[in-house]
Amino acid sequence: MTLHQNLYLQDILSEPESLRTALDRYAAQTLTDAAARLKRGEFSNVVLTGMGASYCAAYPTWLRLTALPIPVSWVETSELLHYAPGLVNARTLLVVISQSGRSAEILSLISGEEAVHPALLVGVTNDLESPLAQQAQVVLPIHAGPERTVSTRTYLNSLATLLLAACQLLESPLEPARTALRAAADSGEAFLAHWEEQVSVFRHGLGLPQRMIIAGRGSSLAAVMNGSLILKEAAKVAYEGMSAPYFRHGPLELADENLTLWMFAGAAKTRDLNRDLAVEAQRWGARVLWVDDQPDLALQTLLIPAVDDLARPLVEILPLQLYSLAAAELNGMEAGTFRRIGKVTDRQ
Amino acid sequence: MTLHQNLYLQDILSEPESLRTALDRYAAQTLTDAAARLKRGEFSNVVLTGMGASYCAAYPTWLRLTALPIPVSWVETSELLHYAPGLVNARTLLVVISQSGRSAEILSLISGEEAVHPALLVGVTNDLESPLAQQAQVVLPIHAGPERTVSTRTYLNSLATLLLAACQLLESPLEPARTALRAAADSGEAFLAHWEEQVSVFRHGLGLPQRMIIAGRGSSLAAVMNGSLILKEAAKVAYEGMSAPYFRHGPLELADENLTLWMFAGAAKTRDLNRDLAVEAQRWGARVLWVDDQPDLALQTLLIPAVDDLARPLVEILPLQLYSLAAAELNGMEAGTFRRIGKVTDRQ
Numbered sequence: 001m002t003l004h005q006n007l008y009l010q011d012i013l014s015e016p017e018s019l020r021t022a023l024d025r026y027a028a029q030t031l032t033d034a035a036a037r038l039k040r041g042e043f044s045n046v047v048l049t050g051m052g053a054s055y056c057a058a059y060p061t062w063l064r065l066t067a068l069p070i071p072v073s074w075v076e077t078s079e080l081l082h083y084a085p086g087l088v089n090a091r092t093l094l095v096v097i098s099q100s101g102r103s104a105e106i107l108s109l110i111s112g113e114e115a116v117h118p119a120l121l122v123g124v125t126n127d128l129e130s131p132l133a134q135q136a137q138v139v140l141p142i143h144a145g146p147e148r149t150v151s152t153r154t155y156l157n158s159l160a161t162l163l164l165a166a167c168q169l170l171e172s173p174l175e176p177a178r179t180a181l182r183a184a185a186d187s188g189e190a191f192l193a194h195w196e197e198q199v200s201v202f203r204h205g206l207g208l209p210q211r212m213i214i215a216g217r218g219s220s221l222a223a224v225m226n227g228s229l230i231l232k233e234a235a236k237v238a239y240e241g242m243s244a245p246y247f248r249h250g251p252l253e254l255a256d257e258n259l260t261l262w263m264f265a266g267a268a269k270t271r272d273l274n275r276d277l278a279v280e281a282q283r284w285g286a287r288v289l290w291v292d293d294q295p296d297l298a299l300q301t302l303l304i305p306a307v308d309d310l311a312r313p314l315v316e317i318l319p320l321q322l323y324s325l326a327a328a329e330l331n332g333m334e335a336g337t338f339r340r341i342g343k344v345t346d347r348q
Numbered sequence: 349m350t351l352h353q354n355l356y357l358q359d360i361l362s363e364p365e366s367l368r369t370a371l372d373r374y375a376a377q378t379l380t381d382a383a384a385r386l387k388r389g390e391f392s393n394v395v396l397t398g399m400g401a402s403y404c405a406a407y408p409t410w411l412r413l414t415a416l417p418i419p420v421s422w423v424e425t426s427e428l429l430h431y432a433p434g435l436v437n438a439r440t441l442l443v444v445i446s447q448s449g450r451s452a453e454i455l456s457l458i459s460g461e462e463a464v465h466p467a468l469l470v471g472v473t474n475d476l477e478s479p480l481a482q483q484a485q486v487v488l489p490i491h492a493g494p495e496r497t498v499s500t501r502t503y504l505n506s507l508a509t510l511l512l513a514a515c516q517l518l519e520s521p522l523e524p525a526r527t528a529l530r531a532a533a534d535s536g537e538a539f540l541a542h543w544e545e546q547v548s549v550f551r552h553g554l555g556l557p558q559r560m561i562i563a564g565r566g567s568s569l570a571a572v573m574n575g576s577l578i579l580k581e582a583a584k585v586a587y588e589g590m591s592a593p594y595f596r597h598g599p600l601e602l603a604d605e606n607l608t609l610w611m612f613a614g615a616a617k618t619r620d621l622n623r624d625l626a627v628e629a630q631r632w633g634a635r636v637l638w639v640d641d642q643p644d645l646a647l648q649t650l651l652i653p654a655v656d657d658l659a660r661p662l663v664e665i666l667p668l669q670l671y672s673l674a675a676a677e678l679n680g681m682e683a684g685t686f687r688r689i690g691k692v693t694d695r696q
Contacts, residue, residue, distance in 0.1 A: 045393075045419040052597030066432035071393040071419035078593035082618050083566045084414035105593060150598075211586045218431045228588075232599040238559045238607075240576075240588040245426035245453060245696060249400035251580040253688050259586075270430050273696050284688055340600050340632055348593060348621050 008336020011152040016189035022143045022157040031168040043093040046072040050097035053151035056226040057158035060219035077105040094118035099154035101130025104348040180308035187305030202326035209260035212239035216264030227320030234336040235327035255284035265292035356684020359500040364537035370491045370505040379516040391441040394420040398445035401499035404574040405506035408567035425453040442466035447502035449478025452696040497684045528656035535653030550674035557608035560587035564612030575668030582684040583675035603632035613640035
């Protein structure tokens with residue numbers, strides 16, 4: 001079977017179209033009532049929760065929502081359920097993200113003996129028949145269509161849907177955000193049009209390094225975390241993602257000729273901090289891939305489309321998805337095909 | 349130079365004594381006023397922040413404090429500073445953990461243009477002359493003494509000091525907690541007395557696997573995260589730590605004969621969930637090390653001392669510290685000696 005027929009690749013290539021669908025169908029009135037209640041002081045805090053790719057997808061929205069006058073938490077559902085249920089009380093706005101709407105942890109959280117009881121449950125899901133969609137007072141459909149294996153469209157559409165939801169809760173205008181995200185979908189489509197060349201460059205130029213770390217900060221951590229996750233799922237390779245400052249506080253000790261470091265340039269305000277660290281790791285002998293929207297003379301740059309700050313997470317994941325195709329092939333695996341898990345995680 | 353003369357080993361072996369010092373010197377009146385203000389509703393939220401080992405050390409305390417009636421956040425200082433400063437406002441109880449009290453991110457957070465202005469700043473530090481100790485309204489010294497390389501005593505003493513602080517904020521009696529933590533220091537000492545045998549077992553029986561993942565949940569995540577960090581710093585090996593449920597939601601795809609999985613049994617309430625996952629990974633061919641205080645007939649068990657739930661994080665890190673000694677040797681490195689970074693991270 002050639003890569004062209006691979007279902008996971010087909011899912012990746014269909015992301016831009018699917019993203020446009022999610023953006024176009026996002027209903028402006030969805031969170032109007034929740035935003036009004038928030039403004040009236042009816043909520044004491046906001047909690048964003050999910051597992052796996054859904055958990056990663058919520059990170060940029062968590063950072064944005066910390067600008068709200070009430071505290072906002074981002075927490076794995078498993079930890080929330082067993083060890084931190086006190087974060088949710090009768091005045092909490094709880095946002096649960098689950099493409100299937102039926103992961104084991106999600107079911108326990110929203111129903112049954114251990115269920116929490118928030119002021120408002122918002123469900124972000126791809127399955128409108130799921131328990132999450134049925135229990136939620138407000139449902140945000142992600143319109144990703146059926147997905148067979150590793151999260152691709154569901155990840156990106158969750159990311160985009162949550163960013164639009166954040167605009168509503170922050171009372172920031174929806175249409176400019178929608179326009180910026182749509183532009184990123186178009187730029188991403190242009191980027192993916194060269195998938196074959198890009199995969200080939202990864203296959204021959206990068207290969208399967210002995211050790212690889214993926215780093216960034218701010219909203220780039222969504223791609224850092226999700227990239228590390230999909231490389232394990234789709235290619236069965238174990239490369240860790242971490243924040244760039246965490247890398248400086250210890251793992252920089254790994255920097256030598258056996259280390260490959262992906263560093264996301266990210267937003268302008270912390271770009272120079274990331275760049276200094278990338279240059280330092282390179283000086284110690286590490287191979288560095290600098291992921292930015294402009295070339296850098298001192299670093300091997302992996303160019304991604306230039307987009308609005310809000311939309312950067314949508315394009316930052318794309319090179320990691322394409323790398324996962326090359327890595328799977330080099331690792332002797334059929335990219336994106338599950339051998340151990342199912343599409344829905346029905347056990348905790 | 350033999351391992352017996354290694355400074356990092358000496359630091360590890362001095363942990364129990366240092367822990368007892370920190371526990372004995374913790375002053376019961378330290379947070380009395382803060383606890384009273386909390387009870388009077390003067391704080392709207394609590395934020396725990398740090399970098400590296402200090403960040404890991406705060407995790408069990410974060411989980412405990414989520415039982416408070418106000419929201420509690422646990423966040424890397426770098427992200428708080430640049431992307432989530434809104435989490436701290438004039439009604440926030442901010443707890444900053446930094447053994448040096450002068451990491452670059454800490455300095456920016458507590459002074460200078462980007463500084464936040466909480467209702468109360470509590471500093472948990474090993475250096476009473478540091479900027480953090482000088483700026484904080486309440487200082488919790490960790491009494492770890494001078495430490496030359498990788499965090500050992502400073503990690504454990506931060507962990508223990510924070511757990512006692514949590515008791516005070518939760519209005520839970522201090523003395524039983526102090527007694528439970530002291531018992532763990534004694535049990536840890538008995539465990540470390542066999543360090544040479546344990547290191548030898550790791551050297552010959554475990555070696556340097558191609559891929560290793562360290563997993564657990566709840567308060568075990570402190571050892572999972574800090575263990576992954578010190579293996580990189582002390583032994584220059586890249587093994588990832590993650591939550592057990594996160595492992596189930598994707599990375600379980602890695603399970604085959606090339607994977608070694610450390611799984612912490614952890615607290616009784618989620619022990620069976622972790623065990624089922626460990627057994628499943630083993631069925632797929634992975635080598636599993638089950639870290640528990642009682643032997644398990646179906647899994648290769650790494651026995652740690654049986655201690656109170658509160659104190660478990662103090663003993664869970666010990667086998668990972670001893671493994672880092674074996675791993676460094678097998679990797680041709682002098683254990684715990686920095687080659688790239690300094691003891692104080694003075695750049696962001």
